[in-house]
Amino acid sequence: MPDMPRVLFVTSSFPRWPGDSTTPFILHLAEDLTSLGWHVTLLAPHAEGARRHEDFGEIEVHRFRYFWPVRAQTICYGGGALANLRRSPLDAVKLPALVAAEWWSTLRLLRSVDLVHSHWILPQGAAVAMTPARRHVATVHGSDVFGLQAKPFAIIKGWALRRASAVTANSTATKAKVSALTRSRVDAELIPMGVDIRQPDPEAVQRIRARFGGSGPLVVFLGRIVEEKGVLDLVRAFALIRVRFPVARLTMVGGGIDSDTVSRLAVNLGLDDVVDQPGWTDPSEVVNWFTAADVVAVPSWFEAQGLSVMEAQAAGAAVVATSVGGIPDAIEDGRTGILVAPRDPEALASAVISLLDDPPRAAAIGERAAEQARQRFSRQATARAFESLYNRVLAS
Numbered sequence: 001m002p003d004m005p006r007v008l009f010v011t012s013s014f015p016r017w018p019g020d021s022t023t024p025f026i027l028h029l030a031e032d033l034t035s036l037g038w039h040v041t042l043l044a045p046h047a048e049g050a051r052r053h054e055d056f057g058e059i060e061v062h063r064f065r066y067f068w069p070v071r072a073q074t075i076c077y078g079g080g081a082l083a084n085l086r087r088s089p090l091d092a093v094k095l096p097a098l099v100a101a102e103w104w105s106t107l108r109l110l111r112s113v114d115l116v117h118s119h120w121i122l123p124q125g126a127a128v129a130m131t132p133a134r135r136h137v138a139t140v141h142g143s144d145v146f147g148l149q150a151k152p153f154a155i156i157k158g159w160a161l162r163r164a165s166a167v168t169a170n171s172t173a174t175k176a177k178v179s180a181l182t183r184s185r186v187d188a189e190l191i192p193m194g195v196d197i198r199q200p201d202p203e204a205v206q207r208i209r210a211r212f213g214g215s216g217p218l219v220v221f222l223g224r225i226v227e228e229k230g231v232l233d234l235v236r237a238f239a240l241i242r243v244r245f246p247v248a249r250l251t252m253v254g255g256g257i258d259s260d261t262v263s264r265l266a267v268n269l270g271l272d273d274v275v276d277q278p279g280w281t282d283p284s285e286v287v288n289w290f291t292a293a294d295v296v297a298v299p300s301w302f303e304a305q306g307l308s309v310m311e312a313q314a315a316g317a318a319v320v321a322t323s324v325g326g327i328p329d330a331i332e333d334g335r336t337g338i339l340v341a342p343r344d345p346e347a348l349a350s351a352v353i354s355l356l357d358d359p360p361r362a363a364a365i366g367e368r369a370a371e372q373a374r375q376r377f378s379r380q381a382t383a384r385a386f387e388s389l390y391n392r393v394l395a396s
Contacts, residue, residue, distance in 0.1 A: 004037060004038070004039045005037070005038055005039070005114050005115070005390070005394070006038070006039045006040075006041065006112065006113040006114050006115075007033065007038055007039070007040055007041070007113060007114065007115045007116070007117055007390060008040075008041045008042070008043060008106070008109055008110070008113040008115070008116045008117065009026065009029075009030055009040060009041070009042040009043065009117050009119065010043045010044075010102065010106055010116060010117070010118045010119065010124045010127065010128055011026050011042065011043070011044050011118075011119040011120070011124060012044065012045055012076045012081060012119075012120060012123070012124060013026055013044070013076070013077075013080070013119070013120075014026050014027060014042060014044040014061070015027055015056070016047050016049060016050040016077060017049065017050060017051075019282065021255065021280040022077055023307075024283050025193045025194075025307060026042075026119055027056070027059075028194070028196070028379050029193065029194070029379070029382060029383060029386065030042060030056075030059045031057060031058075031059065032194070032379050032380060032382070032383035033383050033386065033387065034057075034058045034059065035383070036383055036384070036387050038387070038390075039058075039060070040058075040059045040060070041059075041060045041061075041062065041109060041112070041113060042056070042059055042060065042061045042062065043062050043063075043064065043102070043105055043106060043109060044061070044062075044063050044064075044076075045063065045064060045066060045073065045075070045076045045077075045098065045101075045102070046063040046064055046065045046066070046070070046073055047063075047073055047076065047077050048070045048071045048073065050063055051063065052065070062105065062109065064101045064102060064104075064105040065101065066094065066097045066098040066100075066101035066102070067094050067097055067098075072094070073094075074088065074091055074094075075091055075094055075095065075098055076098075079224060079226060079256055079257060080143070082143060082147055082148075083224075083226060083257065087257060095123075098123060099123045099126070099127055102123055102124065102127045103127040103130050103131065106127055106128055106131055106133075107131050110131060110132070110133055114135065114394060115135040115136070115137065115390055115393060115394060116128050116131075116133045116135065116136045116137070117136075117137045117138075117139065117386075117390075118136065118137070118138050118139065118164075119139050119141060120139075120140070120141055120143070120144040121138065121140060121144040121145065121157045121160050121161065122144055122148060122153065122156070122157060122160075125138040125140075125144075125157075125160040125161065125164065126156055126157070126159075126160040128160075128164075129159065129160040129163040129164070134165070135165050135393050135394060136163070136164045136165050136166075137164065137165060137166045137167075137168065137386075137389060137390065137393060138160065138161060138164035138166070138167045138168070139167075139168045139169075139170070139191075140161075140167065140168065140169045140170070140174050140177075140178055140188060141170055141174070141193075141304060141305070142170060142171065142173070142174045142177075142303075142304015142305060142325065142326070143304060144157070145157065145174060145177040145178060145181055145304075146174075146177060146302065146304060146325075154181060157181055158181050158182050158183075161178065161181065161182050161186045162182060162185055162186060164186075165393045165396070166189065166389055166392070166393050167186050167187075167188040167189070168188055168189045168190070168191045168386075168389065169188040169189070169190055169191075170190075170191070170192050170193050170304060170305040170326065171190070171192060171304055171305045171306075171325060171326025171329050172190065172326065172329055173304065173325045173326045173329075174188070174304050174305070174325075174326060175188045175190050189389060191382060191385045191386060191389070192305055192310075192326075192329070192376075192377060192382065193305060193307060193382055194377055194378050194379035194380065194381055194382030194383070195307060195310045195311045195314050195373065195377055195378070195379065196283075196286070196287065196311065196314065196379060197314050197373065197374055197378050197379070198284075198287050198314075199287070200287045200288050200291040200315065201288055204285065204288040205288050205291045205292045208288060208289060208292040209292050212249060212251045212276055212278070212292075213249055213292065213294075214247065214249060215247055216245060216246075216247030216248045216249060217245055217247075217248045217249075217294040217295070217356050218248070218249055218250075218251065218292060218293050218294050219238065219241065219248065219249070219250045219251070219293065219294065219295050219296075219297055219352060220250075220251050220252075220253065220289055220290065220292070220293035220295075220296050220297070221234055221250070221251070221252045221253065221254075221296070221297050221298070221299075222252075222253040222254055222281070222286065222289055222290070222296070222308055222311075222312075223253075223254050223298075223300075223308050224254055224255070224256040225252060225254050225255055225256035225257075225258050225259045225262060225277065226256040226257055226258050227258050227261070228300065228301045228302065229256075229299070229300050229301070230298075230299030230300050230301055230322065230342065230343070230348075231252060231256075231258060231262050231299070232258070232261065232262065232265055233299045233342075233343055233344070233345045233348060234250070234252070234297055234299045234345075234348065235250070235262055235265050235266055235269065235271065235275060236265070236269070236345035237297075237299070237345040237346070237348040237349035237352065238250045238271060238274075238275065238349070239269045239270075239271060240345065240346065240349035240353075241349050241352055241353055241356075242271070242274070244353050244356075244357075245353070245356055248274070248356070249274045249275075249276065250271075250274065250275045250276070251275075251276045251277075251278065251289075252275065252276070252277050253277075253278060253279075253280070253281050253289055254277075254279070254280055254281075255277075255279055255280050259277055262275070262277065263275075263277065286311055286315075287311075287314070287315045290311065290312045290315035290316075290317040291315050291316065291317070293312075293317055294318070294355070294356060294359075294362070295317075295318050295319075295320060295352050295355050295356060295362065296308075296312040296317040296318065296319045296320070297319075297320050297321075297348065297352060298312070298319060298320070298321035298322065298327070299320075299321070299322055299340075299342070299348055300321070300322055300324060300325075300327075300342070301322070301324065301342045301343060302324050302325050302342075303322075303324060303325045303326060303327050304325050304326050305325070305326040305329070306321065306325065306326055306327040306329075306330060309321050309327055309330050309331065309337070310330050310373055310377045312369075313330060313331075313336065313337065313366075313369035313370060313372065313373045313377070314369075314370060314373035314374070314377065314378075315370070316366040316367060316369065316370040317366050317369070318337070318338075318355050318362035318363070318365045318366045318369075319331065319336075319337040319338070319365075319369065320337065320338045320340060320348065320351040320352050320355065321337060321338075321339060321340070322339070322340055322341065322342040323339040323340065323341065323342075324342050327339070330372075330377070331369075334365075335365065335368055336365060336368050336369040336372055337365060337369060338351045338354070338355065338365075
């Protein structure tokens with residue numbers, strides 16, 4: 001093995017360019033591993049406007065083409081492959097080309113690395129399983145085991161997981177699903193994706209409060225604006241919150257295919273002047289939004305892990321979230337946040353109101369959540385856990 005161990009990340013989610021809206025947690029893990037002395041090569045699908053080969057800081061990035069013309073490479077990025085295929089079902093004809101191109105590109109890079117780390121089972125884990133890679137860590141992020149439930153997909157996923165040298169899951173819910181999918185033949189190691197622990201910029205927080213909070217309480221949602229994130233439930237809940245707090249405002253930071261639907265619902269409920277959608281924010285600004293909020297709402301119908309919950313907790317925010325998937329891993333109800341049932345605007349409104357009515361309680365919840373995040377959910381803790389697993393796989 002060379003002095004600097006080399007790992008190949010195979011993923012379908014990685015920023016296409018600096019400042020891209022693609023969720024950066026794969027980038028963050030790669031950066032944190034390089035800081036521990038690993039050389040990270042990363043393979044991801046190409047997209048229009050992205051470079052085929054580049055160095056992203058110290059990360060060697062390769063992007064493979066899977067369809068022509070370039071603008072027709074529309075399966076990945078944006079809202080993610082599942083959301084994109086739901087919006088454009090005919091794009092499914094491109095899937096075989098995506099898998100074949102990823103398999104071939106992985107094969108070409110194998111000889112220059114010591115270990116392969118795939119993110120998501122389909123197509124990455126399966127593509128790596130079809131290569132002669134002898135050291136393969138497969139990470140399950142949730143949507144890959146909770147989605148695509150048809151039997152042919154389940155068979156492929158189970159086969160790919162059993163072929164891996166080691167499997168990790170990002171939450172207890174995901175870990176249990178891996179066990180069920182493989183009939184208890186694979187015991188995934190629990191390693192949650194880490195979040196940034198950083199200090200807010202007081203001036204930026206003040207600007208957010210002045211522009212979006214005004215003189216009343218500010219409720220913040222941050223993420224993809226799609227129905228399954230509970231965004232319509234949140235707007236309906238906010239109509240009830242406004243009855244108790246007439247000057248409250250709701251800011252939904254992000255973007256997605258249901259942004260216009262949110263706007264229409266806000267108009268129908270008479271909330272169009274108090275529900276703001278400023279669009280995506282730079283990752284470095286996330287902590288400022290969460291710090292500016294009086295309450296952070298995460299009303300998802302499902303979250304395999306719930307990174308936005310952990311990011312908000314790391315900022316010391318009081319979080320109201322749904323008790324689904326991996327979110328209860330991060331929230332002890334009433335102590336480090338409040339849990340409510342999904343798709344229940346009345347319960348969501350009641351929980352938010354309870355925190356707005358009792359600022360000292362909200363502050364105490366935020367303080368306990370921030371301490372937990374520092375101890376359990378930091379990026380550094382995640383990188384060290386993966387490094388330990390890599391070393392065990394290499395030693396075996």
